[in-house]
Amino acid sequence: MKQEDVLALLKRYEENTCTKAEKKLLLQWLAEQAECDEPVWQSEEERTAVREMLYHRLDRTLFTPKWYRRKAVLRPVAAACLLCLFSALAWLYAGRQSTDQYEKFYTSEAVDPGSSAALLTLADGSTIRLDEADNGLLSNKNGVMIKKMDNGELVYEVDESIPLDKDGNVAKNTISIPRGGKYQLTLPDGSKVWLNSGSTLVYPAVFVGKTRTVTLTGEAYFEVAHNRAQPFIVQALDNEIEVTGTHFNISAYHDQQQVKTTLVEGGVIVSKNKTRLVLTPGQQAISNFENDEIEKLNVDPFYALAWTKGYFVFEDLDIKTIMNDIARWYNVDIEYKGKGNYKKIGGTYLRSKGLQELLNHLEALSGAHFQLTERRVIVSM
Template identity: 35%
Template structure:
């Protein structure tokens, strides 16, 4: 979402005089991460010798040209919704004016700039990992890939592919498609039978655009929450690398990430039959509140608090004596970070609930309350050490 030009100017000025609030700082950071050029622009501002040289051309503009270019640049700063202004010296000089002056049609040069440390601090904000959001691509059999709108949270497959508000998604006709979420992304889909699936970060769901035949079959990698529409005549099948799950109509969660030791299937409502993909023979039937744990050697069934397994779909992390590696894998997928362990911290565990919308700094601070570990942020890398 674009931020109004006057707001950006005000935020920059308030940052300069140290009157900016925490909420306003977040807005300024939001503007910085919208486009790398915003950060580049802020870096240019502190280079006074460069700016003065560019201003020689700036001052030679006729007043009507100045007003026109200033207006266009102010719009570009706020929303990046207009064409780039040329020549390049006009673009940077007028943009610099807009950032350090009131946006009222009159731009003037103010030689006072942010200190080097302050500028670097704001530039660094671009590198701060942000919570995930609605991000996904749709891959059509045949090779077409469509970047789905982040303004929407899901799509519906019912004769045609559309967003949840009914707006159409232009896609080549196909029999099968795959919904993919990246690290730091999530998305929902309503399948042709009315089944609802929500994909967690770094996951994919391959599905047919119509359910023909004796069964409804989809293929999952990663993690997803299913609300399966009941149809006794057409069992619903979910396949993963190691597991085959058959249901008639039920609510469940499957965690089948390749970097997890086991495939965890948690039943919320109804019944599901769990089997190995290779054999197809039913191994066990789950009841609500049970979780199956399947790896290459064995299948176990345990009683669990289902809220922990499905917390992600409600915008939370919930951990119950979870080891720090398990905790950090979830955080890494959602914030799209790399985790590096400098010490053996495998004995460290964490219990508690954290918001998936919180800044990663707040997440790490809460984890440090264990008093056993510390975290250092290095761009998109989190370094973990013993305390």
Template identity: 35%
Template sequence: MDKEALQQLLEKISDGTATDAEIALYNSYYIAAERAAIASGVELPDDEGIAVQMRENIQRRIAPKKRPFPVRYRYLAAAAVLAGAIVTGFLLFQPGATLYHTPSTVTVSSPEIPAGGDKAVLTLSNGKQVLLNDVNAGDIAKQAGLRIYKTASGEIVYEATGNGTDTGLNHIATPRGGQYRIVLQDGSKVWLNAASSLSYPASFPKEERKVTLSGEAYFEVAKDAGRPFKVITPSQRVDVLGTNFNVNAYPENATVHTTLLEGSVSITANASTQKTILKPGEQARLNNQTGSLLKSMVNAQDAIAWKNGYFVFNDTYLAEVLLQLSRWYDVQIDPATIPTIRYTGVIPRNEPLAKVLDMLEFTGDQQFYIENKTIKIKH
């Protein structure tokens, strides 16, 4: 960010018109400036009155409600990592920003591990498999009343060209280190996270729209009052008409998280038949063992941070942090060496693994190293 852009940002924060993302971007510069001289030469405002007003505006926007922890900067445009329940200091990171500390101490005994990307395998109803990251933009297949193609941006689209009759199941699966976007025949959009899969009819029948999910996906469901949309996982069913929501249902997790951003959804637990209806900003937590279903208000944007290119950790145990990293970077973790500590913050998903571990290491007492594509902790 150059001086002119920063000045415009300061003015927006000063008059209260800045977005959450812009506030976070300002914080990244402000905190870095307090920790060290800004190497880029960008000047922060000299007017103490303006600075105080900006800080007050920021505090009003991010002040926690009866939380036992200090204020946390949890916005997606910046990346911060705070170690432990009692925060003693932190540094905000953003893509391309200078890291104000010593060079990485993360030992890597194998080639650098890059971030994941758009990778998936599509299996058509006739059994044909397509490696999506290897095909060019254009038609992939034409079935009865249906065209399947890849856009220039890499998205897979199912487009009705007539009265679709092929209701055979299609299947898209992302590997560890992969993600993908797909537009279903009804116009609904789905973002698949790493190590996830979705099964769906090539063309939806007249009665209902039903898909089966393993792993994590974000849905923007096209409105169709006559055909409810159902997302099936091994432990629950989500019923919607037209709405935006995220489902995290990795089989290795003890809990399924369903987070609603827009509209309304009904969730039914398979084991207990317990049912709940979510409003925007609410999250349902289903215990896979007991079938109990609870809900609470959350920051719904945190749940889809992965779709927007970020890891968001909110008082998250290090074991869960490393589990998320292992899926995205396609590495293993050594659970026996993981201490019971928590992290809060935001990290860009496009950084190489060593840099991400360096961010974690800088804020805590742990030292990480990578050996044979396994994240380990020094003791």
């Protein structure tokens, strides 16, 4: 953020006029600052404002009367926020920990977090490793140019022709994200898509006909280009999500046994067989595999979109559900031992951290024991 934006947010925060979204943006910026090897201040005014904000927040949180009326045990996310504040203050005044202290989590067993990686399969069967390809023009066939931008994003440019495959159908491309990968692309209609680890998106090289239809397995965040005359449809396992122009997240992994659609902006219709559900911003549809029912919940979209901002956010989840996400992002296999009670826990973690540090946190919260050996995590209770 620009200096004037940071200072304006800090001022509104002190005046208690920040929106919920602005507070999250400010905390995200603080977390990013804390990750720098050296503090980066655009001015002494900014540094002072941050210091005062952190002190005031801690003072209000720890010493106001309402604190003592709350439950003795903090909710995991609240505890994580407090930990973040204490860490930020220590970083602000004392600097980063010494190299030896900081790297104690990054043992020789640590597995690297994911990075931008994807395989693009064109309609003719040819493939392109997008993480290895040079920036610039990747393909120019049948009136469709595919370019890789400097930021790694994939962009399509289409002329007036309609590319067809060998069977006479509109040519389709497939982008596959491996475990330990992520990727962003712009579809031929201008819609933007962010794809999470272990995901696959099938889409036409050009959108023709009455709808713009794509097929998703895994997780993706969509910012759909507005075109009311040609609705955008996502087929996600046994769900169909129809939109005209909106921002939403879909999680549709086979191992989760459900499809979650979270609406951020606009409107969508979630369908499964004869069941149809209309979502408004801040609502989530949950569809389980075993029946045709779709549950509607009022949620904070932040939790569904945290992965796009570089965070794991776990709230009231059991270890097995959490480990599914970890397995995809760090590209590891999970093995369970014992028949312990896997209680539900929560927390917020940077996805850029090494796996061993995350396992240390989970072990302290859950009571489970984690052993990392090569690319396998053994979970014991």
